[in-house]
Amino acid sequence: MQTREIKYTQGISKEKDFEISAVEIVDYNLIVVCVYRFPDGAFSIFLQNLESVIQKTKVKKRRLILCGDWNINFMQESKRMRDIQALLILYNLVNTVRSPTRVTKNSASLIDFVIKGKEIIRDIATVIDLG
Numbered sequence: 001m002q003t004r005e006i007k008y009t010q011g012i013s014k015e016k017d018f019e020i021s022a023v024e025i026v027d028y029n030l031i032v033v034c035v036y037r038f039p040d041g042a043f044s045i046f047l048q049n050l051e052s053v054i055q056k057t058k059v060k061k062r063r064l065i066l067c068g069d070w071n072i073n074f075m076q077e078s079k080r081m082r083d084i085q086a087l088l089i090l091y092n093l094v095n096t097v098r099s100p101t102r103v104t105k106n107s108a109s110l111i112d113f114v115i116k117g118k119e120i121i122r123d124i125a126t127v128i129d130l131g
Contacts, residue, residue: 002026008056009033017045020053024062031057035068043080046070047087054091066093066115074110075100092118 006022013020016038024031033053037046050066057064072080074095088094095115100108 006031006033009053012049012052014045014049017041018049020049022053029062030065031060031062032065032067033057035066035070037068037070037072039071041071043072043083047083051087054087054093058091063117064093067113069112071111074113075108088115094118 002025004024004026006024009020009022012018018041019036019038020033022031022033035046035050035053037043054064054066070084072078072084074081074084093115094117095113097110097112097114100110101112102109
């Protein structure tokens with residue numbers, strides 16, 4: 001499988017706010033981007049940089065898979081969750097993870113994501129408890 005470095009993501013990473021790793025899988029015309037946002041990271045920087053990466057991928061006419069731990073609970077209504085959902089809808093992207101990704105005896109949250117364009121992979125991701 002041939003891969004290629006993604007140049008336009010260089011310099012966009014900001015510790016705690018938007019930590020990114022990306023690769024193009026040439027054979028599939030696909031870019032896979034993994035992003036981490038520290039729980040106390042600046043949400044505005046995260047959202048701005050996420051949209052920038054999505055836009056640049058769309059301009060390159062590549063399919064996109066976004067994944068990572070964004071520390072935004074999609075099981076709890078919030079402005080941040082609505083802002084992320086609006087961004088995903090704008091670019092015709094969907095989160096394939098529907099069940100909690102962090103479960104303790106006192107809580108459950110969905111903060112880890114696998115997001116893709118609606119034209120890619122039709123399956124929903126499954127969370128497996130290894131504990």
